[in-house]
Amino acid sequence: MLTDHDKQEIQAELARTPSRRGALIEALRVVQRRAGWVSNADVVEVAAFLGLPVSQAEDVATFYSMIFRQEVGRHVILLCDSVSCWVNRADALLTHLRSRLGIRLGQTTADGRFTLLPAACLGACDRGPVMKVDEDLHTHLTAEKIDRILESYP
């Protein structure tokens, strides 16, 4: 269900775009900010609120990897696996993260605390390897640093 707050935020976004379609991505992000992910029912509701066909909303909602279409944990870890991070041994960090969390890429820990996802690039190639947890960027990663970082996300 879209909350009144969601609707206000989407309405504000509508005021900034020339077409209703232009507000679609932001509307989906509004839902995701509140609920953590975007369900099929959310897509239908967002489309109805914007007066767009469901198929248009679904097209956009399935195109972007950062619009989550399955339930995610409380915190989402995006570990960069692109070239600069890879040459800085990001693959070893992935192994570390996987064993530490006991999950594979694309999975969520049993306690619902973390979801581990790959990212193609986080735009901080000069400080690799990098990862993002929720909205925070963490750079110059090592295994020890990762352990410390995870502690700060209860």
Add this chain to the structure above:
Amino acid sequence: MKIYIENRRFDLTDPSVNLLEACLSLGFDVPYFCWHPVLRSVGACRQCAVKVFKDEADTRGRIVMSCMTAPAEGMRVSVNDDEAREFRAKVIEWLMLNHPHDCPICDEGGECHLQDVTVMAGHVRRQSRFPKRTHRNQDLGPLVNHEMNRCIQCYRCVRFYADYAGGRDVGVQGCHDGVYFGRPSPGPLESEFSGNLVEVCPTGVFTDKSLKRHYTRKWDLQTAPSVCVHCGLGCNTFPGQRYGTLRRVRTRYHREVNGYFLCDRGRYGYEFVNSPRRILQALLRQGDNALAQVSAEEAIRLAKSLLSSGKCIGLGSPRATLESNFALRTLVSPSRFFHPLAVSQHLLSGSSLSLLRRFPLASLRDVSQSTAVFLLGEDVSNTAPLLALALRQAAVRAPRLAKAALLKIPAWHEAALRTAVQEEKGPFFLAATGPTRLDDLAAAPYRAAPGDLAALGFAVAHALDPAAPAVPNLPPAAAELAERIAASLKSAAAPLIVSGPSCGSEALLHAAANVAAALGKTNPQARLCLTAPECNSVGLALLPGGNLADVLRALRDGSADTLIVLESDLYRHADAALVDEIFTAAKHVIVIDSLANATTARAELVLPAATFAESSGTLVNNEGRAQRSYAVCPPKAPVQESWRWLTALTPNVSWPRWEDILAAMAVSSGDFRDVTTLGPAADFRLVGQKIPRQPHRYSGRTAMTAHIDVREPAPAADLDTPLAFSMEGSPLNPPGPLIPRYWSPRWNSDQGVHKFQIEVAGPLQGGDPGKRIIEPSSEPAGYFAPTPPASEGDGEILFTPAWHVFGSEELSVHSPGIAELAPRPYVALGPVDAGRLGVRDGAPVTVTLAGRTLALPARILEAIPPGAAALPAALADLPFFSLPARGSVSLAAPAAPEGRP
């Protein structure tokens, strides 16, 4: 503009095309996927690569995508350059990485553009050893089959369905290697143009579900050029037949009419031909009221004796050919020829014809190129679907033209134009009695009762030309809208007014005429477009005759006692009480028809008529274009063309061949003087040979009837046309009207249509089929006076007809797929009246109308104006009502639903 291809010089007559179109028009086989002659270029597939050289000295050249390249003066192009060929072979190899190796079980096999291009581009050996990606398919309803694994991501489906046809339920989901074309969730496709996906898709993702139930390869189908019988637009079709049943219908290109597309009613309605309700024998009513089979000779003898009183009257048909109507009129004499229409429908038919004779008319191509549209009252998506598709193109075209000129974007550059234009629409004014599927094109659709819509139209005409009569007491909102519409139409280079008879209002037609007349005074480019209810409504109107009330009068006053009904179910055209009275008053009733219906049930003698699939004939479409439809297969005796039955009953007339009756028609009336020249004469031959209806790869001919007789029968003779029911004949491309299918070497799919055109999307070689037989008069058109809306009946609610593309047409509902999509009877109310009556959506209500009481579920539709209700028109499960008419709706539902007698 001169360009060089493979070092040969060519002069481009039209430099506004892209290089791919230029190459194809000049006969070079450049492979492509995402380009389409109407959807134009987006540069997505990279398959149409060619090499372009700077000048004669340039030996290296550079690879370009021909669909995204404008030809330039002196440009040197190579299609066969080694590097370009290698590039194309690699591209097809990539596209084929995930394509299943399932051609033998794929419905597209043998007419697959992907097969053609793979062969053309020279990819023969798979090198990839990785697993192919797979998808889950969706059930898309009864018309289109979905098999996503075959997809090569050309995006044509969504570009046609959503971008071109305005469909809202198909999109493209996912990204990178997981792109998925389909609906958000499984379910029937909503667009009435969904079947075009079958032809637009270059491979077997979208295939014809009706064909699947009786599958036949293209090379095994006997086909002929035909004309759709499911509405009045006269779209050109290729029906295909095998083993005695019709298997499918494909689009036959006609530049002025349907272009490259068909609606789903036209594509899937054909199965009525195979219906178990077909009348295949002459039938005579017995003492016990049952119908018993009689021989054709016996039937003719009986019919002649029934007609011997000399007091016979004939009822023509808006869905029978011109020939059959003419033969009936000749048999009974013109003064005893009538139309099977109620008084109101008959009036509308006559009014429409008089307008067609007065104004310059728009072909569907003209419609799509008009720059401002006023759609007055007609729900074209349901009554003339391809007209709706053309109107949609008109609405998106105006801003495109402006942006293309401003930003110097070539017209073929779809990707750039779409980005530049976004959702912008051209001037499009829509006035309707309820919701329509074109509502998204109009800024603010105007909803009102038919009489008020007419008032708006009259006011627009008055605003355009003060000499046109004004409308007294017009509400201020309507007056203001009329001013805006008039201003927009006046400033447009090519304004168009669209209306039609389906609202049941003659005033509406008069209003449209006034707008056309007012526009025509200052702008010779102004066009009128009227729909016609059935495939030969205009043809019937050209043969004047009275209505059903006149028929009853003639039967009652003793001037007639015998009735001969040609291909129409009178119960669909008039109130059952009137039709019952006619049948009771008639001493004898002879019916000629192809399907058993309520009218054949009242006949004393029934003669089996050939359908469009088994007969050649002429149909006149909504713009007065007479077109020939050729038999796909011979009728199985005793079934024969209605005009042949009628000729057999007519003394002193002998028309053994089609051209004999055409010659008689041509001299009978000035309107018909061209009917003999609508296509090549029966003795036309290509290098001494007939044109084969069967492809040269037609298989199993010797085995098909081996279970009956091991000796192969001689092909049926066709004395009527230059076509043969055979695979023998000329392999050359026949002239436009005679093309039986699209095939040419290397082009097994319908994409090869450009091999039959003078240039891509241009006229057909040897002439476009058909000819306008109604020319606008050169005299200045006068104005009609606004008439206050006449409302029949008492009651607080005005009932208007709601037409349904699936369900409102008589023949197509006998196709299982169409029947599945047809609505159940209902009554639609606006929110105001629903609230007042305490009716909720889906609640049972009682409708009292024209002396009948119906129990129906209610639908609540936002767009129904207060005081009005909509009743589905011409639905098989509802009796005929002459609408608009007044009646009432109440919440309680005491009476049981009433069916057709």
